Amino acid sequence: MVISLDESPNPAYICPADIACTNLDRAAQILQLDPGAVEVLRTPHRVLTVSIPVRMDDGQIHVFAGHRVQHCNILGPYKGGMRYHPSVTLREVSSLAMLMTWKCALLGIPYGGAKGGIAVDPQALSAGELERLTRRFTSELVRDIGPQIDIPAPDVGTGAREMAWMMDTYSMSVGHASPGVVTGKPLSVGGSKGRDAATGRGVVIASREALLTGKKSLRGATIAIQGFGKVGKAAALIFEQEGARVIAVSDASGGRYDPEGLDIERLADYVRDGSRLINSSQGQFISNAELLTLECDVLVPAALENQITEANAAQVRARIVAEGANAPVTIEADRILEERGVTVLPDILANAGGVVVSYLEWVQGLSYLFWDEEKVNLELEKLMVAAYTRVLQQAVKFRLPLRPAAYTLAVGRVVEAFNQRGLYP
Numbered sequence: 001m002v003i004s005l006d007e008s009p010n011p012a013y014i015c016p017a018d019i020a021c022t023n024l025d026r027a028a029q030i031l032q033l034d035p036g037a038v039e040v041l042r043t044p045h046r047v048l049t050v051s052i053p054v055r056m057d058d059g060q061i062h063v064f065a066g067h068r069v070q071h072c073n074i075l076g077p078y079k080g081g082m083r084y085h086p087s088v089t090l091r092e093v094s095s096l097a098m099l100m101t102w103k104c105a106l107l108g109i110p111y112g113g114a115k116g117g118i119a120v121d122p123q124a125l126s127a128g129e130l131e132r133l134t135r136r137f138t139s140e141l142v143r144d145i146g147p148q149i150d151i152p153a154p155d156v157g158t159g160a161r162e163m164a165w166m167m168d169t170y171s172m173s174v175g176h177a178s179p180g181v182v183t184g185k186p187l188s189v190g191g192s193k194g195r196d197a198a199t200g201r202g203v204v205i206a207s208r209e210a211l212l213t214g215k216k217s218l219r220g221a222t223i224a225i226q227g228f229g230k231v232g233k234a235a236a237l238i239f240e241q242e243g244a245r246v247i248a249v250s251d252a253s254g255g256r257y258d259p260e261g262l263d264i265e266r267l268a269d270y271v272r273d274g275s276r277l278i279n280s281s282q283g284q285f286i287s288n289a290e291l292l293t294l295e296c297d298v299l300v301p302a303a304l305e306n307q308i309t310e311a312n313a314a315q316v317r318a319r320i321v322a323e324g325a326n327a328p329v330t331i332e333a334d335r336i337l338e339e340r341g342v343t344v345l346p347d348i349l350a351n352a353g354g355v356v357v358s359y360l361e362w363v364q365g366l367s368y369l370f371w372d373e374e375k376v377n378l379e380l381e382k383l384m385v386a387a388y389t390r391v392l393q394q395a396v397k398f399r400l401p402l403r404p405a406a407y408t409l410a411v412g413r414v415v416e417a418f419n420q421r422g423l424y425p
Contacts, residue, residue, distance in 0.1 A: 019327050020095040023102075027407035030398065037415050041101075044094055046070040050140040052118065054133045057126050066137045068116040070150055071097035074417045075105060077148055078114035079355060081155025082162065084130075087304070088117035096326055100355070102410035103348040107387050109359045114150050116141075122157045134162050138169040145170065147180030147366065153358050154184040156304070159230070160196075164189055179365040183358035192361035194376035195354075199324070200234025200302075201377065202353020204242065205384040206345050207298045207322045213392060214319070214343070219243035222296040224318065226250050226288055227303035228277060231324045231351065233268055235300055240264040244298075248291050251277045252303075255291050258283030293317060301328035302351075308333045316342060323347035338401050346403040348410060349391055356383050 021042060028038045052064040067090050070078040080100040083093070093115045101113030118137065122130055144150060154163055163182045167189060170181045179190030187193065194201075208218040221244045225232045228251045236246050245261040253276040256262060262282055270280055278285065292299065292308060293315040301307045302324030308316060313333035321337065322345040323329060329337065329344060337344055360379055364370045395405035 018095075019331055020098045022331050023403065023407045024098070024411060026404050027411040030400070030404060030408050031412055031415070033411070033415055037418055040418065041072065041098075041411065041414060044069050044071045044097060045073060046144070047090070047094065048141065048144055049090065050137070052133060052136050052140065054129060054136060056129055064118050064120055064133065064137075066116070066118045066140065067093050068141055068144065068150070068152075069094045069097040069114060070144070071113040071115075072101040072414065073112035074414055074421065075101075075112055076110035077112065078150035079104060079109075079111035079153070079358065080114035080116065081153045082158050082166070083115070083117035083155040084120050084122040084157030084162075085117070086119055086121045088119040092305075093117045099326055099348060101414060102407060103352050103355055104359075105413045106348050106391070106406055106410040107352050107356055107383055108413075109355065109383075111151075111355070111359065114152075115155075116152060117155070120157075130162070131165055134165045135169045138166045139173065142170060142173045145181060146174075147178060147362070151180065151358070151362060152182045153354070154230075156229075160184055160186045160191060163191075180362055183361040183365075184354075185361070190361075190365045190370075192357055192364055192376055193371070193373035194380070195357045195361055196230070197234040197238065198357035198380060199231045199351050199354035200236075201238055201380060202356065202384050203231065203235045203300055203302070203322050203324045203350050204238045205353070205381060206350045206388055207239075207300070207320060208242070209385060209388040209392075210320050210322070210343055210345055211297065216297065220245065221298060222247050223298045223300065224248040224291055224294045224296045225300040225302055225324070226255075226291050226307060227301070227325065228255075228267070228271060229302070231354075232300065232302035233271075235302060235324060236264045237268060247296060248283075248286055248294055249277065250286065250288050250291050250303075252288075253278035254288060255286045256280050256283040257286035257291070257294070298322055300324045303328070306330055308337070310336065313337055314340070316340075318342065320345065322350045324351050326351065334403065344401065344403055346406050349387060349402070349406050352387065353380055353384060356380050 048068040097113045097115040104111040163185045171178045185191035223246045248257040295317040298320045299318035305327040307328040309330045310332040313336035320343045391406045
């Protein structure tokens with residue numbers, strides 16, 4: 001069975017590629033960049049598509065299609081996640097690779113952008129099938145990844161287990177242990193403390209700084225989070241630890257709402273064995289659509305793309321939207337929120353905590369010197385706060401919302417490096 005990635009399964013889906021290119025063009029116009037340089041940045045440097053035959057548990061062979069898009073390596077090795085999800089398309093992966101370029105540039109990390117993925121439902125496969133799928137995919141990419149070439153990481157549908165399989169497969173292929181080939185690994189094979197919660201922690205830091213800009217403390221602030229996976233759950237726990245009141249969280253089944261605040265630690269324990277929030281007894285049931293329109297200080301869309309659209313942007317009542325997911329707000333929705341005075345913390349800033357700690361893990365792996373969690377979190381805090389400060393200063397200087405301010409900084413840094421390096425040959 002060959003799975004095609006040519007078309008999105010949802011005809012109403014707005015591909016992040018449209019969002020990524022629109023934001024690039026807007027930044028280029030503000031910065032008055034050379035059209036040739038913009039054309040270079042619009043086009044991925046390398047697109048890899050491989051066939052992945054896998055023997056399933058019933059003995060049948062299924063053939064999956066795997067992609068790795070390497071967008072830009074002007075600032076350093078390619079960096080980006082590996083996504084296992086039924087909605088994966090080549091076009092989506094290409095746009096997310098571009099987003100990674102801007103994210104790394106904005107945070108001042110010496111990486112370029114990449115992204116990979118397989119259109120597969122990982123929950124429909126056994127652990128053995130997933131391992132065979134991951135190892136075969138990695139073996140097809142051995143010549144195109146590496147600690148100084150392209151460093152994959154977890155994404156939707158993947159985690160530390162898959163990264164360990166990737167590292168082991170690559171290491172067996174090159175003949176020596178190579179902990180720097182991937183990040184997001186288990187601690188036992190060179191992972192970093194603090195990595196699991198890093199993206200969620202970054203969302204909290206960015207939200208805190210935005211609240212402080214508006215003269216409001218995180219303590220006592222009301223928070224609604226769509227998505228209770230790796231990012232949303234970690235963010236919810238840290239928000240609660242910092243004294244914020246998390247009034248709503250949701251997963252694919254729906255969510256729970258309590259205006260007085262949910263017990264996030266208890267909810268995290270409840271879903272640990274695979275239970276769904278719809279069956280929890282806490283608070284009252286709320287749909288994902290309703291959660292997005294709750295009155296709150298901070299709304300965190302931390303699920304998938306295209307959650308706040310032209311259809312519901314006018315109903316968003318949050319003061320701040322912190323993009324925990326990649327491209328959860330469409331172009332038209334962004335315009336509506338901007339006109340209504342809603343502060344949007346763009347994905348290339350708000351959810352950059354994961355790539356920051358991935359970078360710190362990579363540095364630790366190359367040096368074989370590992371840090372405690374306090375040091376990792378301190379470095380994450382410094383980089384996130386510095387990036388937010390630069391974006392805010394850019395926004396004030398050019399009278400821009402935070403998204404175009406962030407993009408002008410990120411795109412400008414890459415173009416500056418492109419001009420200084422020159423065009424080979």
